[in-house]
Amino acid sequence: MGRTLAEKVWDDHVVRRAEGEPDLLFIDLHLLHEVTSPQAFDGLRQAGRPVRRLDLTIATEDHNTPTLDIDKPIADPVSRVQLETLRKNAAEFGVRLHSLGDVEQGVVHVVGPQLGLTQPGTTVVCGDSHTSTHGAFGALAFGIGTSQVEHVLATQTLPLARPKTMAITVDGELPEDVTAKDLILAIITKIGTGGGQGYILEYRGSAIEKLSMEARMTICNMSIEAGARAGMIAPDETTFAYIKGRAHAPEGEDWDAAVAYWKTLKTDEDAEFDAEVVIDGASLAPFVTWGTNPGQGAPLSASVPDPASYEDASERFAAEKALEYMGLEAGQALRDIKVDTVFVGSCTNGRIEDLRAAASIVEGRKVADGVRMLVVPGSARVGLQAVSEGLDLVFKEAGAEWRHAGCSMCLGMNPDQLAPGERSASTSNRNFEGRQGKGGRTHLVSPQVAAATAVLGHLASPADLNDQSSAARTPAGV
Amino acid sequence: MEAFTTHTGRAVPLRRSNVDTDQIIPAHWLKKVTRDGFEDGLFEAWRKDSSFVLNQPERTGATVLIAGPDFGTGSSREHAVWALQNYGFKAVISSRFADIFRGNSLKNGLLTVVLEQKIVDALQELTEKDPKAPVTVDLEAREVRAEGITAAFELDENARWRLLNGLDDISITLQNEADISAYESKRPSHKPRTVQV
Numbered sequence: 273m274g275r276t277l278a279e280k281v282w283d284d285h286v287v288r289r290a291e292g293e294p295d296l297l298f299i300d301l302h303l304l305h306e307v308t309s310p311q312a313f314d315g316l317r318q319a320g321r322p323v324r325r326l327d328l329t330i331a332t333e334d335h336n337t338p339t340l341d342i343d344k345p346i347a348d349p350v351s352r353v354q355l356e357t358l359r360k361n362a363a364e365f366g367v368r369l370h371s372l373g374d375v376e377q378g379v380v381h382v383v384g385p386q387l388g389l390t391q392p393g394t395t396v397v398c399g400d401s402h403t404s405t406h407g408a409f410g411a412l413a414f415g416i417g418t419s420q421v422e423h424v425l426a427t428q429t430l431p432l433a434r435p436k437t438m439a440i441t442v443d444g445e446l447p448e449d450v451t452a453k454d455l456i457l458a459i460i461t462k463i464g465t466g467g468g469q470g471y472i473l474e475y476r477g478s479a480i481e482k483l484s485m486e487a488r489m490t491i492c493n494m495s496i497e498a499g500a501r502a503g504m505i506a507p508d509e510t511t512f513a514y515i516k517g518r519a520h521a522p523e524g525e526d527w528d529a530a531v532a533y534w535k536t537l538k539t540d541e542d543a544e545f546d547a548e549v550v551i552d553g554a555s556l557a558p559f560v561t562w563g564t565n566p567g568q569g570a571p572l573s574a575s576v577p578d579p580a581s582y583e584d585a586s587e588r589f590a591a592e593k594a595l596e597y598m599g600l601e602a603g604q605a606l607r608d609i610k611v612d613t614v615f616v617g618s619c620t621n622g623r624i625e626d627l628r629a630a631a632s633i634v635e636g637r638k639v640a641d642g643v644r645m646l647v648v649p650g651s652a653r654v655g656l657q658a659v660s661e662g663l664d665l666v667f668k669e670a671g672a673e674w675r676h677a678g679c680s681m682c683l684g685m686n687p688d689q690l691a692p693g694e695r696s697a698s699t700s701n702r703n704f705e706g707r708q709g710k711g712g713r714t715h716l717v718s719p720q721v722a723a724a725t726a727v728l729g730h731l732a733s734p735a736d737l738n739d740q741s742s743a744a745r746t747p748a749g750v
Numbered sequence: 751m752e753a754f755t756t757h758t759g760r761a762v763p764l765r766r767s768n769v770d771t772d773q774i775i776p777a778h779w780l781k782k783v784t785r786d787g788f789e790d791g792l793f794e795a796w797r798k799d800s801s802f803v804l805n806q807p808e809r810t811g812a813t814v815l816i817a818g819p820d821f822g823t824g825s826s827r828e829h830a831v832w833a834l835q836n837y838g839f840k841a842v843i844s845s846r847f848a849d850i851f852r853g854n855s856l857k858n859g860l861l862t863v864v865l866e867q868k869i870v871d872a873l874q875e876l877t878e879k880d881p882k883a884p885v886t887v888d889l890e891a892r893e894v895r896a897e898g899i900t901a902a903f904e905l906d907e908n909a910r911w912r913l914l915n916g917l918d919d920i921s922i923t924l925q926n927e928a929d930i931s932a933y934e935s936k937r938p939s940h941k942p943r944t945v946q947v
């Protein structure tokens with residue numbers, strides 16, 4: 273019987289397989305950041321162990337980094353200590369580190385692909401659940417805990433039990449105003465936040481094949497929000513073109529050998545998945561969340577659901593709690609929800625295409641009165657690229673704040689936070705209670721919806737702007 | 751991880767049940783970036799009371815904790831184990847441990863021994879009367895011995911083997927060094943590298 277993409281990549285990394293034991297897998301790329309690595313380095317130190325493969329390890333600073341005044345000392349002592357600890361550890365063990373201020377610094381999941389380190393058929397791990405992002409390249413990529421971080425540092429391997437596989441097939445043409453973010457939010461709402469549990473998801477079908485690399489990363493990034501171990505997309509010409517010429521892309525003969533291997537990384541015709549989900553891409557619309565988990569979402573044109581409409585008692589209870597926390601009423605139109613803050617950034621939607629999309633919508637318009645719009649590039653390099661295209665000016669002229677790279681308001685470990693009761697439209701991936709600041713309320717949206725929302729002050733899609741401008745052009749009283 | 755074969759030391763009788771991980775190491779200690787230096791956080795709230803057993807001068811240097819039932823309930827924080835070890839404990843005896851705490855302790859080389867409550871009571875009485883009374887925890891013989899007390903205990907074979915040999919997960923993986931190097935030597939040259947070495 274044939275094998276799925278995930279099974280092929282898995283099999284290619286088995287160092288040791290023995291009856292009654294988990295497989296020992298080789299790890300091709302280990303990404304580190306300041307939050308989950310300190311105790312791992314400490315463990316190495318106590319055991320007198322070195323980092324086994326410095327050439328497969330790279331670190332960056334992202335979760336705690338400020339997005340303003342990055343040349344000044346970091347005010348929060350806890351954040352400062354975490355960053356300083358990473359710097360000390362990297363120096364002591366010889367790990368390549370991109371610190372705040374460095375051109376390659378940024379959110380770890382933006383940095384790996386941007387350097388060309390994330391490649392098809394590799395295993396990628398990081399002490400961070402959104403490592404699933406890298407699966408967009410046909411890599412097997414997943415988040416790990418701190419003791420596993422230490423394990424990989426010391427051995428470059430991990431003992432793991434093989435997850436099951438699930439196909440998520442999206443056929444049909446996505447409507448013009450539907451983005452990758454809308455698609456993944458719709459998928460999570462359909463299968464639920466536990467729907468992917470125990471599985472590696474493979475996104476496939478004609479609608480997926482048409483997506484750009486960055487859009488594919490947005491999809492795979494949020495696999496974890498469906499509870500999955502990882503998400504993958506088979507590599508194709510789009511993937512190869514994206515990698516070619518990047519700093520760590522293979523060259524010459526290696527490039528040819530790599531591409532020949534990458535082309536084998538497809539699920540065989542006769543392979544069987546343990547589960548399958550089919551979605552009609554043409555039926556989708558811009559999608560937003562109304563609740564406090566990423567599975568509580570609905571098309572923007574819909575209304576806040578009535579908890580009583582849920583048959584499942586625990587879902588009903590969850591919906592009631594969510595509406596209470598979010599300060600929403602059942603039946604209220606989603607478009608009527610006013611926001612105070614718009615956040616464009618994160619490893620879900622902080623890449624150049626995302627910034628371009630948001631900029632094209634705010635260009636020549638103004639952020640609504642009373643709304644604060646924060647634009648945070650996913651990496652310093654994405655920021656530079658945006659500046660070279662003049663996007664920073666577009667944002668600033670519209671009244672948005674243009675910031676330095678990092679995780680920022682995605683989780684508010686730095687000063688970028690919502691105040692209690694404040695409401696955001698955010699291009700990040702988690703709308704959990706307090707995620708963006710204690711008492712803050714989050715609606716997950718695409719960059720396009722975020723930008724339109726910033727202009728109108730309530731949840732909106734770019735199409736709503738056209739209505740507005742034609743209305744504005746109509747003289748009063750006519 | 752240090753191998754554990756047999757250990758003899760003085761004991762601390764802790765006559766409390768349901769000691770949860772928040773009491774072992776309060777949450778504000780979790781911001782630390784190391785695995786050591788947690789000794790001052792161990793039972794932090796109770797240690798503010800000068801009559802607390804750990805504060806008694808005759809308990810200085812004790813290495814065996816004789817705890818009440820349901821020790822280590824609550825969160826999964828591994829810091830609770832680190833705190834006990836940083837303080838100097840080598841073994842904890844109780845009639846019942848919380849699962850995750852027990853798993854964490856055995857992974858880190860802190861031997862958690864389950865004995866019947868009446869034996870735990872006897873050990874506590876003995877060491878309350880005589881703070882110098884030596885308690886031996888013998889993993890090879892699977893026995894706890896103290897004056898007038900000999901009690902056998904169970905431990906799953908795999909965990910016992912790992913403790914006796916001082917093997918943590920990493921050491922076990924490194925026993926497959928030959929497999930790892932063989933894999934590495936066959937890895938194609940087109941695979942990415944973060945630095946040239």
Ligand code: SF4
Nearest residue numbers: 402618619679682683
């Ligand atoms: S951007 Fe958000 S989700 Fe991504 S790594 Fe940072 S904190 Fe995690």
